[in-house]
Amino acid sequence: MSKSTHLDLPLRFGTVGTPKSAPANGGSIGGVQRIRELNLSALELGWVQSVRVSDDTCAKIKAAALENDVAISVHAPYFINLNAETEEMWLAGRERLLAAARAGYKAGATDIIFHPGAYMKKTPAEAYQIGLGRLAEVVTILKSEGTAVTLRPETMGKSAQLGTLTEIIAWSREFDNVLPCVDFAHLHARPGDGSFNTYDEFARALHQIGEGLGDRALQHMHIHFSGIAYTAKGEKNHLNLDESDINYKAFFKVLADFGVRGRVLGETPNMEEGAVLMQNTFQRAHAKVRVGRGR
Template identity: 45%
Template sequence: MPFQIDRLRFGPAGIPNSAKKRNVIEGIKRVKELGLDAMELEFVRGVRMSEEKAREAGKVARELDVVLTAHAPYYVNLASPEEEKRKRSIEYIVQSAKVLHAAGGWSVVFHPGWYMKKAPSVVYKRIRDALAEVVERVKELGLDVWIRPETMELKSKFGSLDEVIKLSQEFDIVLPCVDFAHLRYREGWNSKEEFRAVLEKLEKELGRFALDNMHIHVSGIKLDKHGTHLNLEESDMRWKELLEVLKEFNVKGVLISESPNLEEDAVMMKKYWYQLSIFTPAG
């Protein structure tokens, strides 16, 4: 079972833009300099980090108290009707988990797949069966990381909140990655009441444990046909209200900024979280 996180930690999706050198170790050091305490390894174009390099990065992360997560390649489609593509998708997730485990990391997030005009129930079964293979491989290899299907923005993609919760109920090392920008786009949820409803549903369906081990993505989002990411202050995302609700529920885990400015929004959110911590009694 992956390790327990002590608080809600904040970090960027990838190496900070302000890092002097574009490598993971320098990225981790820059994260620490900024007062952040998490970083997502972006394997979105492929897993190009060796396990040896991952171990080196993990040593630095442990020394600096930075929790590492990872984002599996965008090419994943566990719903593909083509066996070769499905197998490759499984391998992408397992490889991401292997490298993250070598780095002493915590949680691997992936985009589950596309409906491709198939019935949601058919796609769910396909994805569940493929995920069962992922889970089996991860356990066989002794990889202590969470496997996280992400809530997705487009309605043509598998990944409603209900769907990722249902998958999480089927496997003990699977929990959702809740992308609040994607839920803003997909469902229109952008109010304190709706953020609260998300957390209430998670707690009801998966238990308090899910709120103590959350993997969260936050950014602004443009309501165009692609769901383009925006910086928080350039969007209508009610991020302060979101953080207030996360504080209300005493959420723990990792919150990753996927805004284009990466670390700037992560720092802004952590500062606001700290303000809330001063004025709100601990739950």
Template identity: 35%
Template sequence: MVRIRFGPAGKPISFKGPMVKVPQFLRSIGLDAFEYEAVRGVRIRKEQAEVLGNEAEKYDIAMSIHAPYFINLSSNKEETVEKSKRRLIEAAKAAYYMKAKIVVFHPGYYLKYTPEEAYTRALRALKEVEEEIKSLGLKNVMLGAETTGKKSELGSLDEVIRLAQEVDLVVPVIDWAHIYARSCGTMVTTISNVLSIIERVEKEVGKKALKPLHTHFSKIIFKEYGEKEHVVLSSKEHGPDFEVVCRALLEAGVDTVIISESPVLEQDALVMKKIYEKLKKELGK
């Protein structure tokens, strides 16, 4: 049986309690995934992270963590690269303590480099990060290279697949809205197109990327440069269409985590879960 989990990117907007009680709250409303947002820096203490991880385990909540936005592994400044590596390693430590299986991160920016030059710099830095994570004994923590939404960012589908092929601890994180925005609305438009993305990940990266497939979803506004802003699922004039993505995931039979990056976080995670349950019944999956 295919299992798709749903949860918010960050603390639920309708929850006013302490962070360590988020798993219990999510379970109470019917969600089963949580992406802890460390996008402004990894500030959670080890003890708090361990309590959060134990609570997530108790309530069967799949944990992930989003590393700081201030990461640019392809920077032309070595100091920036070193700080970026340190931030990623600190996020990996927090992930280990909170039993999160994946550290989601944005690889970097092209800036003055060609895409290939930027990729090469990021690859070198990631291999160094991987070496330190292994030496620290942070087992069962993967690095999730996210597909990015702007054309100026390192993180096309091709690039995150390549990184996952070349670095053992890296897997692709498929942000459907970002792929849609980066392609100016030409990808993530049909079931066959979404299936082709899933099949590429499965064929070119292998099983490590599907344990489970980690994804983000929301609708999005884009301009010629790509991503502008995430919007709610009820927005009729924007895409992508969640039902298209969900049908493809069910057809592919891939266990998946879908993190809601909608401005209304858990509310749209619940909307997606309802669509998933309807389609699962309809398709006999």
């Protein structure tokens, strides 16, 4: 029987990658167990270099996730570009994305997160269209073979990268198995001027998602969060919450106020410490909303 999460929150919290405090030789299965010990309930498998995992290991991850009530997602390899300049480069990236989706599905993952690429020498509008056609290829292949996962292109943190919130929402409108992975730290870093860091700006983003995609997105959110260092060109590197300017208390208040459901995966260098801080911060905001509604 699965151990139910006793926090009863509308969002699950966890880490991208195995928690630091998991046993050294435990792999992803030890990671799943450690997530549960920490009273967290989500894990994103960080297959960011390549996908090299046996069917047997996938089956064991899936069993451990069910047993511990931990929701699994996969971060696909970085080397994927929906706007790759040559067909050969695109097909190599497509193979990586398909491999992540197929193995992830066997490991019990419901959601496959990937970085959509860069504008290269194209205008954003051209890159978007090229990406749309290639995303359709991946969607068609996965559906035809019964790999039932949601593809999640991620909002990116540098101005040269494909992946504004508007682009990700537009792709998601085209396919019923595509939804955004909204990295709010990336959205904060992307303009490079310190903006996108207030309650109202976070709320506007959720409005935009709601208008574009409705409850299909807002009730199944997949969020990446961390502190972040940036320059005028955008993201430099991820930071711990307390060592950055990210207004995380306002952020989790917005999530509570909007009543969104889904997952928040922490990407702070301190891993599970950050994820626990996020969960605690959200839990307090959520409790206030409940009191406010007189429940």
